[in-house]
Amino acid sequence: TQLLEQSPQFLSIQEGENLTVYCNSSSVFSSLQWYRQEPGEGPVLLVTVVTGGEVKKLKRLTFQFGDARKDSSLHITAAQPGDTGLYLCAGGRSNDYKLSFGAGTTVTVRA
Template structure:
């Protein structure tokens, strides 16, 4: 089992604040994907990172893949209520078809 631990598990912040969500594993992954899941819906892909040390920005969201490809972080600047949701990291292995999902971070942004 490839365990991906996310922290924090729950996060409640005020609108306008910054936050960082972490995704850690003892395993090396060929890629790391971040998804966001709304209640009653399936996960929706936000970004894929594949190179150790890679940083990708998506508007106010910044994603980083660790140098050793074992961990990743998601940083949100000036959070908005629309950012509320469950954030999931998922690791892929070279040659494999399945993704290993993290434990999830449930974010609530209070107006």
């Protein structure tokens, strides 16, 4: 059983459309990371959020950490083919050096 549930599992959209990926848990996390992984590469860290209610923006990407620090979302505005990849959320807890990973969301942006 995944500690972090990601939805949807797959997402295919047209270039220019918006998309949102969700990461939910019944556990509280001290930090939440989002990674993007392209085929043949390792995951690349996009952002870390640590404060409940925190919103971070990275160009067209907006990340939100839930008030209770149990959930997070990633929103992409005007998606581009370069946004295609596997998006992974990962939660960290203050008493554990390991990360708990979600199952991942495969995003495909069609030109």
